[in-house]
Amino acid sequence: MDPxxxxREQLREFLRGRRARITPDQVGLPAAGRRRTPGLRRxxxxxxxGVGVSWYTWLEQGRDITVxxxxxxxxxxxxxLDATERGHLYVLAGLNPPCRAGDSGTEVTAETRNLLDAWGTRPAVLRDRYWTVLAYNDAARAVFDYDGPGHNCLITYFTNPRYLAMKQMWAHGAPAVVAAYRADSATCPGDPGFEAVVTELAKRSPEFAALWARHDVGAAAQAVNALHHPHAxxxxxxxTTLTxxxxxxxxxxxxNPRPDTGTADALDRLRLASPA
Incomplete structure (x- = not known):
């Protein structure tokens, strides 16, 4: 069978299964009449x-209809349906899943904090969908000069002197960074969180404004990140970004320190120089 x-077959089985688990009394409908199958009728x-019976029947049958x-x-x-099931319904119906705004907020679990700390002398950062930093380990604090949560990785890349000092590397990486952010923002069209970051940065960085206007998109794949630390x-x-x-x-x-760049040794020196 083609994809x-x-x-469509999975959509049919999914809707039937979700319908079968709900009884009429759960949704305020009378349970009158003899029922051959459990759950709600189509x-x-x-x-x-609030849709037509024929349309819903065609949807559940997996017919080629407009949704x-x-x-x-x-x-x-x-x-x-819960948020995960709703997203699954969108995928099976051939639409992009809806943006799940406000999934987790700014809460950081103990397990995630332990993961960041376990990265040891190498920087590790937790960010939200807008690339705003929620938490980080001690190495990230020393490398990026973080003094608390709330930093935005995109804004930092275009405004932090430590990045801008590496002019050639920065100019090479900037288009890919902007393209990745546009791709992420496209998952939540009109989201004010993305719009706020773009608006603020466009005012602060003409370079960003020019790149954003190109409408390039790209995946947030593994990339080389370079900066100049005042001491290291x-x-x-x-x-590497993990969801x-x-x-x-x-x-x-x-x-992760790039091999043959002396970064690993520099991080060790930076750690030794930091106050305990």
């Missing part, structure tokens, strides 16, 4: 969602 056919879901986010949201509400000198890192499975709006960025 579209598989997806026409009852259609009424609850919209608004209608899928109504179906999700009728079937009492030039530092070069391979960076937390249970908090998809939070991302751990791990900085």
């Amino acid at each position: 579209v056919g598989v997806r 026409e009852e879901v259609a009424v609850l969602a 919209s986010g608004e209608v899928l949201d109504a179906v999700a509400a009728a079937l009492r 000198g030039e530092l070069h890192f391979d960076t 937390l499975a249970d908090r998809p709006d939070q991302h751990v960025v791990l900085y």
